[in-house]
Amino acid sequence: MSIIKGKVYVLKDDIDTDQIIPANFLNLVPTIPEEYDELGSHALAGLPDSYQPFMKPGENKAEYAILIAGRNFGCGSSREHAPVALGAAGVDAVIAESFARIFFRNCVATGEVYPLEVRDRLCDVFSTGDEAEINIEENTVVNKTTNKTYKTLPLGAAKDVVDAGGIFEYARRAGLCS
Amino acid sequence: MGQTITEKILANHAGIDKATPGENIWVDVDVLMTHDVCGPGTIGIFEREFGKDAKVFDNEKIVLVPDHYIFTKDELCHRNIDTLRAFAKKQNIKYFYEPGTDTYTGVCHVTLAQEGHNRPGEVLLGTDSHTCTSGAFGEFSSGIGNTDAGFVMGTGKALLKVPPTMRFVIDGEIGEGVMAKDVILRIIGEIGFDGATYRAMEFVGSGIDALSMEERMTICNMAIEAGGKNGIMNVDEKTREYVRARTDKPFQEFQSDADAEYYSELVIKGSDIVPCVAKPHSPGNYAPAADCSDVKLDRAYIGSCTGGKITDFIAGAKVLENNKVSIDTFIVPATVEVEQQLVTEKINGKSLRQIFEDAGCQPIAPPSCAACLGGPIDTFGRTHGEEVVVSTTNRNFVGRMGSKDSQVYLASPYTTAASAITGVITDPRKYV
Numbered sequence: 001m002s003i004i005k006g007k008v009y010v011l012k013d014d015i016d017t018d019q020i021i022p023a024n025f026l027n028l029v030p031t032i033p034e035e036y037d038e039l040g041s042h043a044l045a046g047l048p049d050s051y052q053p054f055m056k057p058g059e060n061k062a063e064y065a066i067l068i069a070g071r072n073f074g075c076g077s078s079r080e081h082a083p084v085a086l087g088a089a090g091v092d093a094v095i096a097e098s099f100a101r102i103f104f105r106n107c108v109a110t111g112e113v114y115p116l117e118v119r120d121r122l123c124d125v126f127s128t129g130d131e132a133e134i135n136i137e138e139n140t141v142v143n144k145t146t147n148k149t150y151k152t153l154p155l156g157a158a159k160d161v162v163d164a165g166g167i168f169e170y171a172r173r174a175g176l177c178s
Numbered sequence: 179m180g181q182t183i184t185e186k187i188l189a190n191h192a193g194i195d196k197a198t199p200g201e202n203i204w205v206d207v208d209v210l211m212t213h214d215v216c217g218p219g220t221i222g223i224f225e226r227e228f229g230k231d232a233k234v235f236d237n238e239k240i241v242l243v244p245d246h247y248i249f250t251k252d253e254l255c256h257r258n259i260d261t262l263r264a265f266a267k268k269q270n271i272k273y274f275y276e277p278g279t280d281t282y283t284g285v286c287h288v289t290l291a292q293e294g295h296n297r298p299g300e301v302l303l304g305t306d307s308h309t310c311t312s313g314a315f316g317e318f319s320s321g322i323g324n325t326d327a328g329f330v331m332g333t334g335k336a337l338l339k340v341p342p343t344m345r346f347v348i349d350g351e352i353g354e355g356v357m358a359k360d361v362i363l364r365i366i367g368e369i370g371f372d373g374a375t376y377r378a379m380e381f382v383g384s385g386i387d388a389l390s391m392e393e394r395m396t397i398c399n400m401a402i403e404a405g406g407k408n409g410i411m412n413v414d415e416k417t418r419e420y421v422r423a424r425t426d427k428p429f430q431e432f433q434s435d436a437d438a439e440y441y442s443e444l445v446i447k448g449s450d451i452v453p454c455v456a457k458p459h460s461p462g463n464y465a466p467a468a469d470c471s472d473v474k475l476d477r478a479y480i481g482s483c484t485g486g487k488i489t490d491f492i493a494g495a496k497v498l499e500n501n502k503v504s505i506d507t508f509i510v511p512a513t514v515e516v517e518q519q520l521v522t523e524k525i526n527g528k529s530l531r532q533i534f535e536d537a538g539c540q541p542i543a544p545p546s547c548a549a550c551l552g553g554p555i556d557t558f559g560r561t562h563g564e565e566v567v568v569s570t571t572n573r574n575f576v577g578r579m580g581s582k583d584s585q586v587y588l589a590s591p592y593t594t595a596a597s598a599i600t601g602v603i604t605d606p607r608k609y610v
């Protein structure tokens with residue numbers, strides 16, 4: 001996928017994994033298909049009430065394909081339920097000023113969402129509901145509502161793993177597992 | 179140019195002479211730990227990728243420690259433990275600490291130490307962010323997700339990016355009434371909640387050397403609260419003694435070279451560290467306890483991998499001896515061994531258990547993660563409303579202990595116990 005487009009949902013700094021998927025839903029197992037879908041329906045259920053709801057009640061797909069956040073997105077626990085819940089809810093990419101290490105890694109390893117870093121504080125210039133388009137190859141994101149273009153940072157070494165389609169394919173190509 | 183202990187261990191496990199920060203290398207894993215929250219998903223990935231009949235890479239190097247959701251009526255939680263049980267049987271996993279039997283231990287990170295799975299020089303990965311705790315034993319340890327863990331389960335290898343190391347020197351011993359928790363909260367306060375993202379945190383100095391193994395674990399445990407990839411400490415006689423008492427497995431010691439290259443260095447005088455808290459909702463929200471005496475509390479909680487070890491309860495009991503708590507006070511031993519020590523450890527002839535009872539604490543809970551991470555509705559100590567809690571745990575995110583409206587102040591066992599007596603955040607130094 002080199003173009004991602006859709007509505008954005010905007011978050012601020014330090015969105016932790018308990019906000020992305022609260023602990024009372026960790027009894028769901030991501031590799032069981034029905035529970036994968038259910039995880040999606042609880043995506044971002046832990047956000048404080050100052051945010052508008054991310055999901056409409058009773059639905060398991062969000063109307064937003066892109067999250068835009070500030071610093072340290074995904075900090076906290078190693079729960080892979082977090083990128084899985086976002087992916088299951090229909091989120092294709094998260095753009096943030098910085099990511100917590102394990103969350104970033106889990107995004108890459110699972111292939112659930114693209115974690116893209118930016119230098120600019122996009123969470124201050126995008127509003128929830130804006131339309132955006134990301135071009136992965138060209139490292140850009142356009143705010144279709146304001147018609148402004150911003151640079152995303154290249155994925156770096158993680159790109160090899162993403163391009164291979166995750167850690168298993170990457171390792172198979174390197175002859176490390178069959 | 180020399181290397182840090184983290185670089186040396188990773189290079190050794192990759193079969194190369196030198197590991198350079200930023201480089202991606204394949205390393206051999208000595209121990210893979212998983213629990214009831216991420217274990218079933220990890221097994222799901224393993225079976226999907228390697229096949230239902232595939233064998234794990236080594237049935238003695240996988241350690242299964244169910245600990246998160248044990249004492250609950252929740253059916254799915256029980257199903258997840260059943261999944262682990264069936265897998266352990268099918269794969270003949272040697273180390274499965276099974277709930278409901280006398281092999282059950284409790285919280286995974288304390289179990290790893292107490293059962294001899296922490297050994298200097300090794301690489302230990304776990305599907306839990308606080309896996310960095312094991313670094314107190316001079317090994318590389320880090321938290322990973324299910325997909326990476328499923329890969330390790332099948333191959334015994336992991337692709338790791340070598341982190342640059344930040345060096346933290348605690349110069350001189352910390353004072354009376356001050357604990358390891360105050361050291362790490364101070365460090366996180368200084369560098370920020372994401373101040374060590376992607377980096378190793380190496381803790382050295384006479385202030386660290388003077389600490390017990392349990393106290394050292396508290397510091398490494400919270401490396402992730404600054405975003406660190408791993409926390410690590412040198413091996414000394416205390417480490418060797420602790421490890422040798424628990425395992426016969428030989429181990430190799432590594433040490434940072436004097437001319438190793440560091441990303442940064444922060445020196446803090448041990449005597450400058452004071453009892454403190456992290457205010458809601460970030461572990462980086464540092465404040466001296468003495469400055470928070472206006473915070474009225476509803477609840478105190480002593481437990482978890484950070485603050486539920488025997489040394490934590492000894493500290494709590496020291497403060498609570500001959501005192502009464504004025505707010506609901508929850509006591510949750512991390513493991514069965516700690517639970518037993520509450521009876522055998524005594525202060526002035528009185529067991530810790532008796533001291534907690536006499537002080538008016540809630541009945542002692544069975545060992546598990548309990549309310550450290552909220553969890554199912556019937557979890558012991560979980561918040562359900564607007565409770566203000568002082569807690570020895572490691573995270574105070576919105577909703578972490580259950581209710582989104584509750585507020586959590588992180589503190590040492592001394593500070594937590596002193597605050598339980600007064601009902602407001604209290605500097606514990608007048609009690610010890």
Ligand code: SF4
Pocket residue numbers: 246285286287306308481482483484546547550551571572
């Ligand atoms: S006690 Fe808390 S932090 Fe430690 S492993 Fe359990 S849930 Fe995680």
